[in-house]
Amino acid sequence: MNIVLLSGGSGKRLWPLSNDIRSKQFIKIFKTENGEYESMVQRVYRQIKTVDADATVTIATSKTQVSTIHNQLGEDVGISVEPCRRDTFPAIVLATAYLHDVQGVGLEETVVVCPVDPYVNDDFFEALKALDEQAAKGEANLCLMGMEPTYPSEKYGYIIPKAQRGTEAQAAAFSLVDTFKEKPDEETAKSYIAQGALWNGGVFAYKLKYVLDKAHERIDFTDYADLFDKYRNLTKISFDYAVVEKEPKIQVMRFAGEWKDLGTWNTLTEAMDEPTIGDCVLNDVCDNVSVVNELNVPIVCMGLKDVIVSASPEGILVSDRKQSSYIKPIVDKIEQQIMFAEKSWGSFCVIDVDDKSLTIKVTLNPGHRMNYHSHQRRDEIWNVISGEGTVIVDGMEQPVKAGDVITMQAGCRHTVFAETELKMIEVQLGEEISVHDKQKFELEA
Amino acid sequence: MNIVLLSGGSGKRLWPLSNDIRSKQFIKIFKTENGEYESMVQRVYRQIKTVDADATVTIATSKTQVSTIHNQLGEDVGISVEPCRRDTFPAIVLATAYLHDVQGVGLEETVVVCPVDPYVNDDFFEALKALDEQAAKGEANLCLMGMEPTYPSEKYGYIIPKAQRGTEAQAAAFSLVDTFKEKPDEETAKSYIAQGALWNGGVFAYKLKYVLDKAHERIDFTDYADLFDKYRNLTKISFDYAVVEKEPKIQVMRFAGEWKDLGTWNTLTEAMDEPTIGDCVLNDVCDNVSVVNELNVPIVCMGLKDVIVSASPEGILVSDRKQSSYIKPIVDKIEQQIMFAEKSWGSFCVIDVDDKSLTIKVTLNPGHRMNYHSHQRRDEIWNVISGEGTVIVDGMEQPVKAGDVITMQAGCRHTVFAETELKMIEVQLGEEISVHDKQKFELEA
Numbered sequence: 001m002n003i004v005l006l007s008g009g010s011g012k013r014l015w016p017l018s019n020d021i022r023s024k025q026f027i028k029i030f031k032t033e034n035g036e037y038e039s040m041v042q043r044v045y046r047q048i049k050t051v052d053a054d055a056t057v058t059i060a061t062s063k064t065q066v067s068t069i070h071n072q073l074g075e076d077v078g079i080s081v082e083p084c085r086r087d088t089f090p091a092i093v094l095a096t097a098y099l100h101d102v103q104g105v106g107l108e109e110t111v112v113v114c115p116v117d118p119y120v121n122d123d124f125f126e127a128l129k130a131l132d133e134q135a136a137k138g139e140a141n142l143c144l145m146g147m148e149p150t151y152p153s154e155k156y157g158y159i160i161p162k163a164q165r166g167t168e169a170q171a172a173a174f175s176l177v178d179t180f181k182e183k184p185d186e187e188t189a190k191s192y193i194a195q196g197a198l199w200n201g202g203v204f205a206y207k208l209k210y211v212l213d214k215a216h217e218r219i220d221f222t223d224y225a226d227l228f229d230k231y232r233n234l235t236k237i238s239f240d241y242a243v244v245e246k247e248p249k250i251q252v253m254r255f256a257g258e259w260k261d262l263g264t265w266n267t268l269t270e271a272m273d274e275p276t277i278g279d280c281v282l283n284d285v286c287d288n289v290s291v292v293n294e295l296n297v298p299i300v301c302m303g304l305k306d307v308i309v310s311a312s313p314e315g316i317l318v319s320d321r322k323q324s325s326y327i328k329p330i331v332d333k334i335e336q337q338i339m340f341a342e343k344s345w346g347s348f349c350v351i352d353v354d355d356k357s358l359t360i361k362v363t364l365n366p367g368h369r370m371n372y373h374s375h376q377r378r379d380e381i382w383n384v385i386s387g388e389g390t391v392i393v394d395g396m397e398q399p400v401k402a403g404d405v406i407t408m409q410a411g412c413r414h415t416v417f418a419e420t421e422l423k424m425i426e427v428q429l430g431e432e433i434s435v436h437d438k439q440k441f442e443l444e445a
Numbered sequence: 446m447n448i449v450l451l452s453g454g455s456g457k458r459l460w461p462l463s464n465d466i467r468s469k470q471f472i473k474i475f476k477t478e479n480g481e482y483e484s485m486v487q488r489v490y491r492q493i494k495t496v497d498a499d500a501t502v503t504i505a506t507s508k509t510q511v512s513t514i515h516n517q518l519g520e521d522v523g524i525s526v527e528p529c530r531r532d533t534f535p536a537i538v539l540a541t542a543y544l545h546d547v548q549g550v551g552l553e554e555t556v557v558v559c560p561v562d563p564y565v566n567d568d569f570f571e572a573l574k575a576l577d578e579q580a581a582k583g584e585a586n587l588c589l590m591g592m593e594p595t596y597p598s599e600k601y602g603y604i605i606p607k608a609q610r611g612t613e614a615q616a617a618a619f620s621l622v623d624t625f626k627e628k629p630d631e632e633t634a635k636s637y638i639a640q641g642a643l644w645n646g647g648v649f650a651y652k653l654k655y656v657l658d659k660a661h662e663r664i665d666f667t668d669y670a671d672l673f674d675k676y677r678n679l680t681k682i683s684f685d686y687a688v689v690e691k692e693p694k695i696q697v698m699r700f701a702g703e704w705k706d707l708g709t710w711n712t713l714t715e716a717m718d719e720p721t722i723g724d725c726v727l728n729d730v731c732d733n734v735s736v737v738n739e740l741n742v743p744i745v746c747m748g749l750k751d752v753i754v755s756a757s758p759e760g761i762l763v764s765d766r767k768q769s770s771y772i773k774p775i776v777d778k779i780e781q782q783i784m785f786a787e788k789s790w791g792s793f794c795v796i797d798v799d800d801k802s803l804t805i806k807v808t809l810n811p812g813h814r815m816n817y818h819s820h821q822r823r824d825e826i827w828n829v830i831s832g833e834g835t836v837i838v839d840g841m842e843q844p845v846k847a848g849d850v851i852t853m854q855a856g857c858r859h860t861v862f863a864e865t866e867l868k869m870i871e872v873q874l875g876e877e878i879s880v881h882d883k884q885k886f887e888l889e890a
């Protein structure tokens with residue numbers, strides 16, 4: 001199976017765990033059998049590999065997520081990097097061209113597209129295999145998965161199958177699609193459901209050639225590399241609008257298993273295996289309380305009912321469960337610097353902010369190094385607190401270990417290579433400290 | 446007026462703002478006219494000075510509070526340091542001896558004793574002056590202030606005056622005391638109040654000689670210095686039990702103004718001038734929510750009702766208002782290292798904890814220095830981030846400013862003197878980092 005997982009952008013609906021640079025699909029919130037926590041993207045990837053060990057997984061995403069994806073999934077996963085966000089049609093075309101030109105997938109081979117973060121069980125991926133096999137038969141140009149609605153939701157588009165509810169045709173796994181409906185109001189949704197309509201969850205399969213053909217109808221490009229170069233100039237358009245709604249030969253497969261979009265604190269915490277993650281104490285009067293604490297100090301909850309508490313280096317949320325879905329406009333107004341970020345080489349966390357200094361804790365993964373770079377307007381001091389590695393400062397190489405201190409004046413070029421996991425306290429000193437004050441250089445061999 | 450303010454011990458009833466080393470009376474929670482916040486002790490001290498600019502204020506406290514008291518009240522305030530805690534009789538005797546032998550207060554002069562943290566208006570201190578003047582008349586050996594009860598509280602002792610309720614005698618400012626009653630149950634409290642009883646708030650005045658005489662009856666000592674030396678061996682006994690309840694000649698003054706003990710999060714936040722302190726956002730569905738945030742990241746509250754939220758470097762509390770009074774046993778079980786402390790020279794805050802390192806932010810007040818000291822089992826690195834000063838390392842003096850780095854091996858003696866306010870990021874490195882690993886030395890001139 002060739003699976004393209006669409007990894008959406010960042011957002012603050014799960015603040016303080018998600019923010020401008022940290023997307024919800026990377027939050028480690030699901031307890032695994034070995035007692036560690038995995039993110040939505042790790043969970044989905046593990047499920048795919050359980051159902052189909054040979055599946056080729058490609059994640060279609062922006063550049064900002066590449067480091068985190070490799071940190072969470074390792075180096076084996078394919079990544080189709082979108083140079084900028086251009087909605088789902090360009091993203092799916094780019095990923096399809098990537099599969100063909102970079103991964104060598106044939107024109108007659110099938111591709112399955114799925115969001116990166118559905119909360120589903122293994123049966124969903126079994127159904128995905130069936131969808132893939134159906135696409136291979138070529139009875140239709142597109143095979144969609146339609147989710148059996150559990151309530152008249154206003155947040156999904158609906159698929160009306162030709163096979164009527166309760167008929168023999170409906171009992172068959174696949175049916176032709178009659179029409180697609182935009183996100184309706186609740187009453188309209190009820191009438192759709194009465195007709196046997198299904199949610200459109202953005203899950204579908206096609207033969208690679210089909211999407212490449214559709215792409216060439218709209219976009220003038222030769223191959224993946226050319227498309228990549230032209231990506232910035234493409235028109236923003238959704239795959240549904242550009243392809244699905246115009247295609248007469250579409251089949252839909254009814255899927256009745258669990259399928260959830262964990263997009264709010266309320267839905268996310270409902271899916272947690274335990275009510276709390278991290279250091280916290282709930283007194284026995286608490287009722288229906290969920291806590292996710294990423295800090296290393298305790299959270300104490302007393303006498304709360306239907307409340308969600310979350311703390312990260314970015315801030316603290318305390319919300320009534322239902323209210324939590326209204327978080328976005330509130331946190332969008334909060335201006336704050338990024339306090340935690342994953343990088344290609346590891347991660348950093350801001351631990352002190354002062355007028356003319358910023359102190360961060362840097363963790364480099366073994367075998368990794370940051371870019372060779374300099375800053376114009378700040379000096380830096382590295383205090384190595386654990387691990388071993390090599391620093392390069394203005395071309396001079398030097399081994400470092402816990403206890404070593406490296407001072408770097410503004411303008412001086414520097415990097416550090418981690419042999420083992422390497423942790424440092426980095427003190428930045430300057431009048432105006434900004435993440436944009438950074439020049440990168442090639443490291444001479 | 447000679448006022449002795451009894452400053453009680455530490456506790457966790459207001460965790461995470463109070464803990465083993467930080468007492469509730471030092472939490473800065475009351476907004477002043479200039480927009481800054483003051484603590485209970487600062488508020489009371491300011492009120493005393495407003496009513497009686499010449500008042501001599503002495504704070505009876507333990508050694509651990511001395512730094513914080515000087516940081517908050519300056520150097521003018523008198524402090525009677527209890528070598529250890531021995532309940533209120535020894536504490537009041539020691540403070541009285543301190544006033545006589547150190548401050549030169551005469552035997553016939555009066556002393557007023559009051560807790561350090563009542564939440565009162567200026568009229569309370571006007572009443573305190575009246576109490577003091579009454580004690581000077583010598584009609585009784587002790588003059589107590591009795592608080593007009595606002596409800597049948599079970600947490601106060603009661604004073605039954607001889608003057609009956611509604612009589613002419615009761616209308617007079619002072620009445621002789623009939624009896625004292627221990628903390629009653631609610632029904633008994635109601636019957637006391639029906640008799641015109643008053644709360645015993647531990648506020649009273651006496652002539653200095655009276656308490657010294659009582660002291661010599663129970664304790665064999667010559668003067669303040671001698672008493673100080675013997676303090677550790679004194680019997681723990683309350684002033685009420687040792688003196689008040691045995692004294693036949695006591696007058697009580699009825700005080701009907703505001704008088705509150707802000708001992709729980711519920712009472713404390715009710716006294717706050719604004720519902721929130723620090724960086725926080727409440728959505729408009731929040732109702733009766735109080736937030737005290739000492740961290741520099743925002744707290745977002747949504748759809749909460751009757752909830753208190755507080756965050757400090759020690760942890761985060763989220764509690765229903767009424768439940769907040771049950772906090773003590775819960776936080777007593779939490780074992781954690783001290784994350785923030787005020788010292789004689791300034792303060793420190795833990796900003797990172799790792800396996801073999803601890804990173805703290807140190808702020809030295811101008812003109813102050815820490816003890817000359819060394820550690821056996823850890824190296825330290827000072828990263829100066831602002832200010833100017835002088836470090837001494839193994840006897841070698843060196844000026845320092847922002848950007849300077851000082852590395853100190855285990856065993857090396859070191860201190861730093863702050864010329865201006867001086868801030869440093871201190872990285873501690875070692876297998877077992879403990880606050881107890883510290884040897885102090887005299888600094889050679």
